[in-house]
Amino acid sequence: MTSSLFSPATLGSLQLRNRLVMAPMTRNRAAADGVPTESMTTYYTQRAGAGLIVTEGTQPSAVGQGYPNTPGIHNAEQAAGWRRVTDAVHEQGGRIYLQLMHAGRISHPSLQPDGGRPVAPSAVRPAGQVFTTEGLQDFVEPRALETEEVEAVVAEFAEAARLAVEEGGFDGVEVHGANGYLPHQFLAEGTNQRTDRYGGSAENRARFLLEVTAAVAGAVGAERVGVRLSPANSFNDIVEHETEDVYAAVVAGLEPLGLAYLHVVEGPPAVTEQIRRAWSGPMIVNPAFSLATTTDNLDALLAHGRADLVAVGRAFIANPDLVRRLEVDADLNLADESSFYGGTDAGYIDYPTLDQAA
Incomplete structure (x- = not known):
C-alpha cells in the first residue's frame, strides 16, 4: 500500500512535497x-x-527571550541572518515557517534588557529553574503586564511576523501558543489570575492568543499563519484544568480567520478529537513521545483522519534525511541528548545521511 505520508499537501498558498513536518525545536x-x-x-x-x-x-x-543563544526576529540584523537560512532552504526546494515564541515568565533577569523581571499575565513564579548563561538559576516572580502593555506585545508579534516574511524570506509564521510560554500562560488558569478583559472566563483567557493571531494574520496574510497548541500540557509548570472549555474558545476564535493550519501537540485524545471536529482547516498533529517514528505509525495518524500532516521532532535532529530513511525503511540514527541545547557543531550538523553512512 502506498504511504500517504509521502503524498503532496497544500497549506494556505503553499504546495508541500510530503506530509512530514519538522517540528520546532530549541537548539541554542x-x-x-x-x-x-x-x-x-x-x-x-x-x-x-x-x-x-x-x-x-x-x-x-x-523581552520575549527565554534562553541563551535563541534567535530573534526583532531587528534588521536578525532578519538578514534568517534570510540566509531561508534562501538556502528554498534553493533545496524546501518550505520553511518561522515560529514566533515569547517566553513570558520562562526567562530570567540575566536574559532581559537592563536586567528587568520577565513579564507574564500575572505575578506567578514558576517552580524550578531556568538555564541561563551562568548555568541553572531559580525562576523569579514575573511582572504582570498592564492592560495597555498587552496591546503593545500583540503589536510586537505582528511586526516580527512582517519582518520574518518580508525581510527574512519565510513562507509563513507559526504563533507558539503551547508548552507554557506567554500565550499558553494566558490560557491557563494557574498562570492567569487577571481581572481585566484578558482574565477570568475561558473566552477572556483565550483573548490574547486570538488577538496575537489576528494581528499576525493582518500583517502577513492569514494563509501564511499557523498556530501551535498543546492542550493539558503541564510543561513549564502550567496548571490547566478547564482544557475542553479553553480550547473550544480558542478554536472558535481561530476558525473564522482562514489560517494555513493548526498544529496540535497531542495531549488527551478526546481534546484532539474535539479540536479536529471544530477545525475545518489543515491540522498538523505532533504525537510527541506517544509514538515511535515509523512510517506505519505516522501513516495511521493520517489514515484515521486525526491529522492532515504529522510533525516529528527528535528524529529530525539525528536524521537530516529523515524523509528518505522512512521511505526506504532504513534504520534511524539515535540522537545525542547531551548536545540538544547549545554547544558546538557536534550533535548539530554532523549526523550522517544514508549516503554518507554508506
Whole structure:
C-alpha cells in the first residue's frame, strides 16, 4: 500500500512535497545577539527534505527571550541572518515557517534588557529553574503586564511576523501558543489570575492568543499563519484544568480567520478529537513521545483522519534525511541528548545521511 505520508499537501498558498513536518525545536546555536549563524543555515538546509520546516522558537522582542543563544526576529540584523537560512532552504526546494515564541515568565533577569523581571499575565513564579548563561538559576516572580502593555506585545508579534516574511524570506509564521510560554500562560488558569478583559472566563483567557493571531494574520496574510497548541500540557509548570472549555474558545476564535493550519501537540485524545471536529482547516498533529517514528505509525495518524500532516521532532535532529530513511525503511540514527541545547557543531550538523553512512 502506498504511504500517504509521502503524498503532496497544500497549506494556505503553499504546495508541500510530503506530509512530514519538522517540528520546532530549541537548539541554542544563535549568536549572543540573536542573529542566526552559518551553522544554523547548514542545519536547516540539511533538513529541507521535510514537507515543511518549522524553525525553533524565535523571540519577537528582546523581552520575549527565554534562553541563551535563541534567535530573534526583532531587528534588521536578525532578519538578514534568517534570510540566509531561508534562501538556502528554498534553493533545496524546501518550505520553511518561522515560529514566533515569547517566553513570558520562562526567562530570567540575566536574559532581559537592563536586567528587568520577565513579564507574564500575572505575578506567578514558576517552580524550578531556568538555564541561563551562568548555568541553572531559580525562576523569579514575573511582572504582570498592564492592560495597555498587552496591546503593545500583540503589536510586537505582528511586526516580527512582517519582518520574518518580508525581510527574512519565510513562507509563513507559526504563533507558539503551547508548552507554557506567554500565550499558553494566558490560557491557563494557574498562570492567569487577571481581572481585566484578558482574565477570568475561558473566552477572556483565550483573548490574547486570538488577538496575537489576528494581528499576525493582518500583517502577513492569514494563509501564511499557523498556530501551535498543546492542550493539558503541564510543561513549564502550567496548571490547566478547564482544557475542553479553553480550547473550544480558542478554536472558535481561530476558525473564522482562514489560517494555513493548526498544529496540535497531542495531549488527551478526546481534546484532539474535539479540536479536529471544530477545525475545518489543515491540522498538523505532533504525537510527541506517544509514538515511535515509523512510517506505519505516522501513516495511521493520517489514515484515521486525526491529522492532515504529522510533525516529528527528535528524529529530525539525528536524521537530516529523515524523509528518505522512512521511505526506504532504513534504520534511524539515535540522537545525542547531551548536545540538544547549545554547544558546538557536534550533535548539530554532523549526523550522517544514508549516503554518507554508506
